Amino acid sequence: xxxxxxxxxxxxxxxxxxxxxxxxxxxxxxxxxxxxxxxxxxxxxxxxxxxxxxxxxxxxxxxxxxxxxxxxxxxxxxxxxxxxxxxxxxxxxxxxxxxxxxxxxxxxxxxxxxxxxxxxxxxxxxxxxxxxxxxxxxxxxxxxxxxxxxxxxxxxxxxxxxxxxxxxxxxxxxxxxxxxxxxxxxxxxxxxxxxxxxxxxxxxxxxxxxx
Amino acid sequence: xxxxxxxxxxxxxxxxxxxxxxxxxxxxxxxxxxxxxxxxxxxxxxxxxxxxxxxxxxxxxxxxxxxxxxxxxxxxxxxxxxxxxxxxxxxxxxxxxxxxxxxxxxxxxxxxxxxxxxxxxxxxxxxxxxxxxxxxxxxxxxxxxxxxxxxxxxxxxxxxxxxxxxxxxxxxxxxxxxxxxxxxxxxxxxxxxxxxxxxxxxxxxxxxxxx
DNA sequence: GAGCGATGTTACTGTCCGGTAACATCGGAC
DNA sequence: GTCCGATGTTACCGGACAGTAACATCGCTC
Numbered sequence: 001x002x003x004x005x006x007x008x009x010x011x012x013x014x015x016x017x018x019x020x021x022x023x024x025x026x027x028x029x030x031x032x033x034x035x036x037x038x039x040x041x042x043x044x045x046x047x048x049x050x051x052x053x054x055x056x057x058x059x060x061x062x063x064x065x066x067x068x069x070x071x072x073x074x075x076x077x078x079x080x081x082x083x084x085x086x087x088x089x090x091x092x093x094x095x096x097x098x099x100x101x102x103x104x105x106x107x108x109x110x111x112x113x114x115x116x117x118x119x120x121x122x123x124x125x126x127x128x129x130x131x132x133x134x135x136x137x138x139x140x141x142x143x144x145x146x147x148x149x150x151x152x153x154x155x156x157x158x159x160x161x162x163x164x165x166x167x168x169x170x171x172x173x174x175x176x177x178x179x180x181x182x183x184x185x186x187x188x189x190x191x192x193x194x195x196x197x198x199x200x201x202x203x204x205x206x207x208x209x210x211x
Numbered sequence: 212x213x214x215x216x217x218x219x220x221x222x223x224x225x226x227x228x229x230x231x232x233x234x235x236x237x238x239x240x241x242x243x244x245x246x247x248x249x250x251x252x253x254x255x256x257x258x259x260x261x262x263x264x265x266x267x268x269x270x271x272x273x274x275x276x277x278x279x280x281x282x283x284x285x286x287x288x289x290x291x292x293x294x295x296x297x298x299x300x301x302x303x304x305x306x307x308x309x310x311x312x313x314x315x316x317x318x319x320x321x322x323x324x325x326x327x328x329x330x331x332x333x334x335x336x337x338x339x340x341x342x343x344x345x346x347x348x349x350x351x352x353x354x355x356x357x358x359x360x361x362x363x364x365x366x367x368x369x370x371x372x373x374x375x376x377x378x379x380x381x382x383x384x385x386x387x388x389x390x391x392x393x394x395x396x397x398x399x400x401x402x403x404x405x406x407x408x409x410x411x412x413x414x415x416x417x418x419x420x421x422x
Numbered sequence: 423g424a425g426c427g428a429t430g431t432t433a434c435t436g437t438c439c440g441g442t443a444a445c446a447t448c449g450g451a452c
Numbered sequence: 453g454t455c456c457g458a459t460g461t462t463a464c465c466g467g468a469c470a471g472t473a474a475c476a477t478c479g480c481t482c
Contacts, residue, residue, distance in 0.1 A: 010428095011428085011429070025327065026327045027240070027324065027325055027327055029238070029240040029241065029325070030240065030325070030327055032468070032469055032470080033469080033470065033471085034468090034469080034470090042429080042430080043429085043430060043431070043432095044470090044471080044472095045429080045430070045431080045432095045472085045473095046428085046429060046430070048470090048471065048472080049428080049429080053470080053471080054469095054470065054471090104327075105324065108380060109376050109377075109379070109380050110324045112376075112379045112380040113238065113316065113321045113324045113325070113376075113379060114238055114240070114241075114324070114325065116236065116237045116238055116241055116315075126380045127380060127381065127382065130377070130380045130381040130385065131381060131385070134381065134385065134386060151389060151392075151393070153386075154385075154386035154388075154389040154393070155370075155386075155389060155393045157373065157377060157381075157385075157386040158369070158370050158373035158374055158377060158386050158387070158389065158390065158393065159366075159369050159370065159373060160373065161372070161373035161376050161377045161386070162368065162369035162370060162371065162372035162373030162374075162376070163369055163373075164376075165320050165323075165324075165372050165373070165375075165376045166320075166341070166368060166369060166372045168320070168323045168324060169319060169320050169323040169337045169338060169341045170338065170341040170342060170345065170368075171338065174341065174342070174345065174365075174368075175345060175364075175365035175366075175368040175369050175372070176369070177365075178362060178365040178366060178369065179369065181362075182362070182365070182366045182369065186397075189400065222458085222459075243438070243439055243440080244439080244440065244441085245438090245439080245440090253459080253460080254459085254460060254461070254462095255440090255441080255442095256442085256443095256459080256460070256461080256462095257458085257459055257460070259440090259441070259442080260458080260459080264440080264441080265439095265440065265441090
């Protein structure tokens with residue numbers, strides 16, 4: 001049983017687990033360190049022995065989210081070795097799961113909303129992660145044979161970010177419900193006519209895949 | 212000078228102006244009522260004579276944002292009477308301006324991130340506004356001769372929401388920089404092949420307009 | 423069992439916050 | 453001038469918050 005494992009897990013891990021859950025549900029400024037320590041089955045003193053400050057805990061929390069995203073990319077590549085097309089489909093499926101899991105959107109994007117100080121150490125983590133996600137996706141699109149891979153990656157990022165944030169304010173029947181279909185259509189458009197993009201002006205034909 | 216007018220403006224209006232500025236820049240939980248009252252050139256007591264609570268002030272603040280969005284729609288229709296195509300272009304231009312003004316995204320979406328309580332009175336304002344924006348845009352698309360107007364409206368909403376939130380975490384050189392080009396491409400795709408959408412499976416050809 | 427590092431407990435500081443009470447002041451209406 | 457409503461001023465409450473100090477306890481190693 002994971003419960004028994006959780007009891008013997010070292011305090012730092014338990015604190016991070018609790019922080020992740022609470023920060024995700026209530027936001028960074030909506031949770032105090034006392035609540036996190038209590039949810040972790042420990043106390044504030046131990047928390048501050050492992051994390052210099054609440055801000056440092058936030059950074060560690062966001063790094064954990066980034067790390068999980070890395071794991072997802074690793075799984076995508078492992079489960080579809082040497083098949084970029086399948087990897088792109090897998091990315092799409094997992095993106096849809098991200099949107100559907102709950103209505104709280106992306107932890108990184110939400111953190112960016114709350115961390116209004118420009119110099120906050122967590123902002124670097126957020127910015128690097130978002131740039132990394134975009135670049136990974138662009139490389140994947142490129143491997144999948146799409147020439148305008150950067151434009152497609154940016155478009156898919158916009159759709160995904162939009163869907164995740166839109167679900168928070170417009171519900172699961174709002175625009176976010178069209179994410180999968182729209183993303184598939186866009187991908188097919190880029191596949192069939194590689195010259196599509198932002199600076200060209202020509203015709204292209206599209207094939208729509210069955211969902 | 213607007214300063215002189217501001218001095219004689221009634222306290223309630225000054226409070227709302229100050230609240231809007233501070234909430235926008237620092238987030239709802241990042242600003243106290245004292246700071247708002249002081250920025251409005253008044254005090255907490257007067258603030259509480261005009262607003263029952265901070266939550267009610269937040270609701271009024273968000274209603275102000277909604278009201279300004281309504282004004283924008285009114286301007287779009289006034290400046291391009293009986294020309295849905297021009298209105299759609301105008302919408303796109305104003306959407307791009309929304310993204311470019313600053314890096315703080317949509318006040319409504321940001322508020323939704325911070326207001327984690329499901330029953331918060333402000334959530335209704337947010338949800339109604341987002342649904343209204345989507346419906347207005349869908350009707351505009353329909354008037355512009357697009358048959359799959361709902362799907363296009365949802366797609367444009369996703370792109371816009373994505374661009375606004377993405378600018379906060381990925382900067383102005385990130386995916387949000389592709390909003391205009393992508394949105395124009397999508398619109399042209401829907402114009403040229405009305406059968407494109409989420410449930411069909413057929414071929415289509417696309418024309419890309421010069422930006 | 424002695425020693426030691428990690429953890430738990432309690433109590434505390436200082437600050438900020440949302441919200442309220444009591445009273446002073448101002449300005450216009452009559 | 454008198455009245456009255458709106459506004460300003462000061463002080464306060466109770467609670468939450470981030471962060472710290474001092475001390476107790478546990479569990480492991482040797």
